[in-house]
Amino acid sequence: MGSKELQSLAEELGAQDLFLFQVVAPGRLVNVDGYGRGAGWAGNIEVQQETEPWLAVAMQEGLARLTRAFATRAFGPYWASEAAAVWTGDHLVVFGGEGIGNLDSADLLAAARRAAGLTAETPVAKRLADDLEVAQAALAVATVSGSSLREVAEAVAARTAEALGCEFGAVFLFGSPPRVHMVDRGWRPAATEDEVLTALAPVAYSAASALQVEQDLADSPLAYPPLSIGEGLVSRCSVAVGPNGSLGVLSVAHAGDRPRGFTSLCQRIMVSSGQAAESVFGAYLRGDRATA
Amino acid sequence: MAGEEAKARRIGQRLTRSAGLTSSACSARPMQLARMSNGAPGPAWAGTLEAALHSLRHPEAALAAVLAATAAELGASIAAAYAVDAEGGTVDFLGAAGGEGSVPTSRHAMEAMSEEAMAQLIADPAIPVAAMPADAPFPWSRFAWLGQLQATLPAGVTLRLIVASDRPFDPERFRGALAPVAAVAAATTTSREVERLREDIHRLRQERTLTAASLQHDLRTPLTSILGAARTLERQGSRLSTQDHDHLLQVIAQQTERLTTMVSEAFVREIASPDAPPRLRRTDMRELAQRVAGAAGVARGGEISLQAEDGLIVTDPDRLERALLNLLDNALKYSPQGQPVHVVGECSGERYAFTVVDSGPGVSPDILPSLFAAFATDRSRPGGTGLGLHSVVRLARELGGNVSYSRQGGMTRFCLVIPDMDSVHVPAEPAAASVERPAR
Numbered sequence: 001m002g003s004k005e006l007q008s009l010a011e012e013l014g015a016q017d018l019f020l021f022q023v024v025a026p027g028r029l030v031n032v033d034g035y036g037r038g039a040g041w042a043g044n045i046e047v048q049q050e051t052e053p054w055l056a057v058a059m060q061e062g063l064a065r066l067t068r069a070f071a072t073r074a075f076g077p078y079w080a081s082e083a084a085a086v087w088t089g090d091h092l093v094v095f096g097g098e099g100i101g102n103l104d105s106a107d108l109l110a111a112a113r114r115a116a117g118l119t120a121e122t123p124v125a126k127r128l129a130d131d132l133e134v135a136q137a138a139l140a141v142a143t144v145s146g147s148s149l150r151e152v153a154e155a156v157a158a159r160t161a162e163a164l165g166c167e168f169g170a171v172f173l174f175g176s177p178p179r180v181h182m183v184d185r186g187w188r189p190a191a192t193e194d195e196v197l198t199a200l201a202p203v204a205y206s207a208a209s210a211l212q213v214e215q216d217l218a219d220s221p222l223a224y225p226p227l228s229i230g231e232g233l234v235s236r237c238s239v240a241v242g243p244n245g246s247l248g249v250l251s252v253a254h255a256g257d258r259p260r261g262f263t264s265l266c267q268r269i270m271v272s273s274g275q276a277a278e279s280v281f282g283a284y285l286r287g288d289r290a291t292a
Numbered sequence: 293m294a295g296e297e298a299k300a301r302r303i304g305q306r307l308t309r310s311a312g313l314t315s316s317a318c319s320a321r322p323m324q325l326a327r328m329s330n331g332a333p334g335p336a337w338a339g340t341l342e343a344a345l346h347s348l349r350h351p352e353a354a355l356a357a358v359l360a361a362t363a364a365e366l367g368a369s370i371a372a373a374y375a376v377d378a379e380g381g382t383v384d385f386l387g388a389a390g391g392e393g394s395v396p397t398s399r400h401a402m403e404a405m406s407e408e409a410m411a412q413l414i415a416d417p418a419i420p421v422a423a424m425p426a427d428a429p430f431p432w433s434r435f436a437w438l439g440q441l442q443a444t445l446p447a448g449v450t451l452r453l454i455v456a457s458d459r460p461f462d463p464e465r466f467r468g469a470l471a472p473v474a475a476v477a478a479a480t481t482t483s484r485e486v487e488r489l490r491e492d493i494h495r496l497r498q499e500r501t502l503t504a505a506s507l508q509h510d511l512r513t514p515l516t517s518i519l520g521a522a523r524t525l526e527r528q529g530s531r532l533s534t535q536d537h538d539h540l541l542q543v544i545a546q547q548t549e550r551l552t553t554m555v556s557e558a559f560v561r562e563i564a565s566p567d568a569p570p571r572l573r574r575t576d577m578r579e580l581a582q583r584v585a586g587a588a589g590v591a592r593g594g595e596i597s598l599q600a601e602d603g604l605i606v607t608d609p610d611r612l613e614r615a616l617l618n619l620l621d622n623a624l625k626y627s628p629q630g631q632p633v634h635v636v637g638e639c640s641g642e643r644y645a646f647t648v649v650d651s652g653p654g655v656s657p658d659i660l661p662s663l664f665a666a667f668a669t670d671r672s673r674p675g676g677t678g679l680g681l682h683s684v685v686r687l688a689r690e691l692g693g694n695v696s697y698s699r700q701g702g703m704t705r706f707c708l709v710i711p712d713m714d715s716v717h718v719p720a721e722p723a724a725a726s727v728e729r730p731a732r
Contacts, residue, residue, distance in 0.1 A: 177339025194346035201340050201357035202389045205364040221388075221399040224353030 003039060005118050010035040013111050016097035019045070019078070020115050021055075029055070029092055032122050037078065037096070037260075043122030044130065044263035045076045052076070058085035058092060063108065067101030073216040077261025079234065086112035130265050137163035137269040141276035149173070152284050153181035160252055160273040161185050164266050167255035168233065171241070172197065172204040173248035173281070187233065187255035191226035199227040203238050204249040211271055212238045215261035217253075227253070235261040239274030247281050250274050337365040341472050351480040352387055358476050360389035362469040368457035369435055371469075372402050373477050376410065376442075376450045383407050386451075386480050398431030405429070413438060413454065421463045424456070432456050439466045443474040447485070451477045506686070507558050509679040513617050514547035514554075517591035521547075524590070543590050546583060553610050570608035570690055572713055577603040577644050581637050584613055588620040594627060596620065600637030603644045606714035607691055615687040615695075618680045619648045619706050626652030626704070643693075645709045654699045663697055684708065 010018040017036035021029040024046075031038060031045040049056050052075045058064035066074055066083040074083045074096070082101035085094045086108050093112035095103075140159040146152040153171040161169030167186035173179045180197040182188070189196055202222045203212060214220040214236045217229040225231055238251035250273065254260055262270070340361035344354040355373060363371040370390035376383050385403045409429040421439045424432060432438060435456035443451045451474050455466060521540040529537070581600040589596050623633040627650040634649040655663055664685045681695075684706075688695045693710040 174336040175339070176336070177342060178336050192346065194343040195350060195353070197340070197343040198347035198357040199350065199353045201343070202360040205360035206390060222356075224356055225350045226353075 003033060003035070006033060006035045006039070006115060009111055009115055009118075010095070013095060013103065013107070014097060014099050015095040017078070017080070017083075017095070018115065019092075019094040019096075020118075021045075021047070021092035021094070023090065023092075033118070038094070041077070041263045041265070042126055044265040045078075046264055047076050055085055055092060055094075059087045062087050063105055065101050071256075071259040073235075073259075073261065077215055077235070077263050077266070079259035079261065084108050088112050088116045091116035130268075133163075133265065134268050134272050138272035138276045141273045142279060144280050146284075149179070149284060150181050152280060153179075154183050156250065156273075156277045156280060157181060157252070158183040158185070160250060160270070160277075163269050163273065164237070164252055164262070165254075166252040167257070168253045170196065170200060170251050171248060171277070172200045172251065173241075174204070174246065178204075178248075186257065187253075189226035189231055195226050199224045200249065200251060203236075203251060204245070210240065211267055211274075212236075213262050213267060214238075229256075232256045234259040237262045237266060237270050239270045241274050241277045241281060243278075247278060250277050337361045344472075344476055348476070348479045351476065351483040355387040355473070355476045355480050356389045358472050359387055362473060363390045363455065366439075366455060366457065366461040366465060366469070367459065368437075368439070368455045368461055370398075370402075370431070370457075371453065371455045371473075373473055373480075374405065374410065374452045374454070375445065375477065375481050376407070376452055377448075378450065379448070381407055383410055384449075384481070384484070386477050398434075401429075401431045410452065413440060419463075420466055421461060437461065439463070441467060441470045443470055445474060445478045445481055447481070449481055506679050506683050507554075510554060510614055510618075510683060511551065513591060513614075513621050514550050514587065517547045517587040518544050518551075520590040520593075539586065540590065543587055547587055550610065550613065554614070557610070570611055570713070572606050572608055574604050574606050574714075575609040575612070577601075577605055577637055577639065580609055580613060581616065581635060581646065584616045584620060585635060588617055588624060592621055592624040594624040594629075595632035596624070596635060597632045598635045598637075600635065600646075601639045603637070603639030605639075605644045605710060605712045607710055607712070611687045611691055612710060615684045615691075615708055616646055616648075618684045618687075619646070619695075619708060622680050623648050623650035623652070623704070623706070626650060628652065642712045643709055644712070645707055647705055647707045649703050649705050651702065652704055654704045655697065660697075664695065681706075 006018055006020065010016075015035070017034070017038050019031045019034045019038035019041075022032045024030050027049040029047050029049070031042055031047075033039065033042050047055060049059060054064055054066065055075050064085045066072070066080060066085075068081045071079045071081045074080050074085075074094070078094070078096065080096040082098055083094060083096040084100050084103060085092060088109075091112070093115045095108065095111070137160070140163060141156055144152055144155040144159060146155055153173060157169035157171045161167070161183060162185065168182065168184065168188065170180055170182040173181070178197060178201075180193055180200055182193075182196060189199075191199075202224065206212070206222065212222070214223060217223040217227075217233055217236060220236070223229065223233075223236070227233055227236070232255050233253045234256050236251060236253040238249050241247040241250050250270075252270070340357050344357045347354045347357070359371040359373060363369065368390070370388060372388035373386040374383055375386055383405055385405065388399065388402050412427055412429055413425065413432060420441050421437060424436055424438045428438065432454070435458055437457045437460050439453075439455035439457070439461065441453045443453075445451050453470055453473050455461070455469075521543045525532070525537070525540050532540070578600040581598055585596045585598045620633065620635065627633050631651045634647075636647045636649070638645045638647070664681050684695050688708060688710070691710050692713060693708065695709075696707045698705045698707075
């Protein structure tokens with residue numbers, strides 16, 4: 001395990017984040033260790049070379065730089081305004097943080113080689129902690145109760161958004177008529193409920209049995225105002241609720257203040273929250289019918 | 293059930309009204325809406341339509357919601373809407389939605405649908421749902437069944453609603469979906485049209501500003517010459533030689549004549565005909581260069597060394613004078629005091645080239661890429677409007693010529709090359725300006 005060494009390496013370079021990727025299959029890489037976000041997300045980012053153009057450039061040319069005036073998606077869930085990705089021949093090392101985009105190529109390559117030499121597997125403790133996080137998130141949703149569907153739906157959205165550190169959460173529920181309930185954890189659309197429902201409808205109707213991850217809403221064909229990048233959201237994760245999504249969809253999103261996407265841990269949390277939400281809504285609806 | 297049917301009817305009536313639909317295919321919408329889902333629309337579908345109707349502030353989102361609800365209601369994979377302008381031969385992708393990741397994976401192909409590809413999909417317009425044609429383009433070829441309906445939107449554009457599925461779906465329910473999609477699509481096309489008009493207005497405003505600013509810039513140079521000559525006559529009239537006196541009077545007469553021509557030309561260009569052709573005359577290039585050098589010297593002050601070969605070229609002398617005067621004025625402005633500006637005129641058969649050379653600081657590398665663009669000014673050299681060189685390029689282009697910039701041996705060179713329009717075919721849009729980057 002090279003976390004301490006990776007930390008000092010990142011600090012020497014002035015990097016706020018360091019990701020150490022290992023090739024697990026041709027064209028498939030997993031972030032096994034790192035520093036900053038790279039440590040927090042260790043074991044939870046799996047990327048494909050063919051769907052990550054910036055990393056693909058690094059793997060073909062040895063080095064890729066990102067230097068923008070504002071944060072943009074670099075790969076997977078990682079957003080940064082400055083970053084550099086270095087391919088050492090068997091590892092891919094990504095450095096992120098202010099000033100990284102202008103560092104000397106030789107310095108970056110030397111640091112990447114040192115980082116690659118510290119490769120270790122993601123620690124078992126980290127994996128267990130991740131599993132615990134998934135279970136806790138599901139439990140938080142499963143224990144939601146309320147006296148109205150709105151109260152229940154808002155609590156489900158709030159607890160899911162909280163577990164994932166999201167600024168916005170919403171539940172779209174099919175019914176007569178369909179409804180949308182949302183929570184503001186730092187971001188709220190300047191729109192009516194009908195407008196939010198309309199914007200979520202393409203996701204709700206297409207999420208029949210799937211988890212939908214939109215790591216960059218600017219590239220998503222399902223992102224419409226008032227839930228689009230133009231209004232301040234950067235990424236979104238949605239999961240169908242109920243058999244074949246028959247109840248609706250649970251959706252959470254990150255806002256532009258702290259731009260980032262969803263790791264595979266986030267996605268696991270989302271799936272388990274969706275399953276827990278199904279039982280919560282099912283119980284509520286059964287109780288509702290029994291009362292009626 | 294009766295309540296839902298009545299609600300569906302109300303929604304249908306509102307949709308039909310809001311769309312302003314003209315197609316007879318849409319005239320019985322409320323009843324067809326009511327027939328959706330074997331007699332009544334699905335409650336989620338109707339509710340989504342209702343919400344979409346309240347969301348026309350975001351027409352593309354509203355259309356996507358209606359398409360998504362429609363695809364789900366029919367049990368189909370994708371529903372897409374296109375606006376086809378048969379007259380203009382254009383196919384405008386309006387939106388698509390569907391289930392199971394169908395849209396994200398094929399959106400680009402759907403957006404790129406051409407009129408020809410669209411035609412391949414139509415087997416028989418009278419049959420709304422049929423087996424997918426064997427030669428259907430991607431992404432439609434991925435599915436076994438195809439549904440197609442069309443309606444006429446306001447402004448004569450045809451809406452084409454395409455639905456694809458792995459299993460057959462009810463044509464009547466499909467027909468029932470047309471009105472709501474058309475209603476929201478009408479809002480989408482109207483919104484796009486408004487956006488296009490807004491862009492047109494913005495562009496026209498920019499052009500108007502540029503024209504006004506260019507005219508002001510062009511008028512300023514001869515006015516300065518006239519003012520300079522008049523002031524010299526006023527202050528030193530008695531001390532001037534007869535030759536100098538006559539020269540200054542000549543400058544005033546020539547520049548006044550130019551002003552008159554420019555004003556009437558601007559009027560013709562802006563009001564009568566924006567594409568006024570050059571007024572071609574066989575022109576003595578040396579005489580023209582002397583005239584311009586005289587006017588520039590009087591206007592700006594400074595020494596001009598002129599070496600111009602003889603050459604008779606068919607061109608528009610007014611435009612050429614304005615172009616050369618702008619170059620000379622620029623050179624005099626930035627040339628250090630006491631350093632002459634050189635004007636060299638060379639005739640090479642069917643072309644005449646003027647090279648204006650000064651020993652000023654040259655152009656900042658930052659501005660080189662946009663040197664000839666309107667309002668491109670060098671911050672290190674205040675006082676420029678950024679229109680002089682742009683005007684030179686525009687005039688050179690109108691004369692079929694070009695302008696280039698280079699910096700060699702500490703000297704700044706602008707070269708204006710004009711063809712003899714009697715013998716040269718002038719391309720419609722020649723590359724009129726170029727910058728030769730100094731060697732690093």
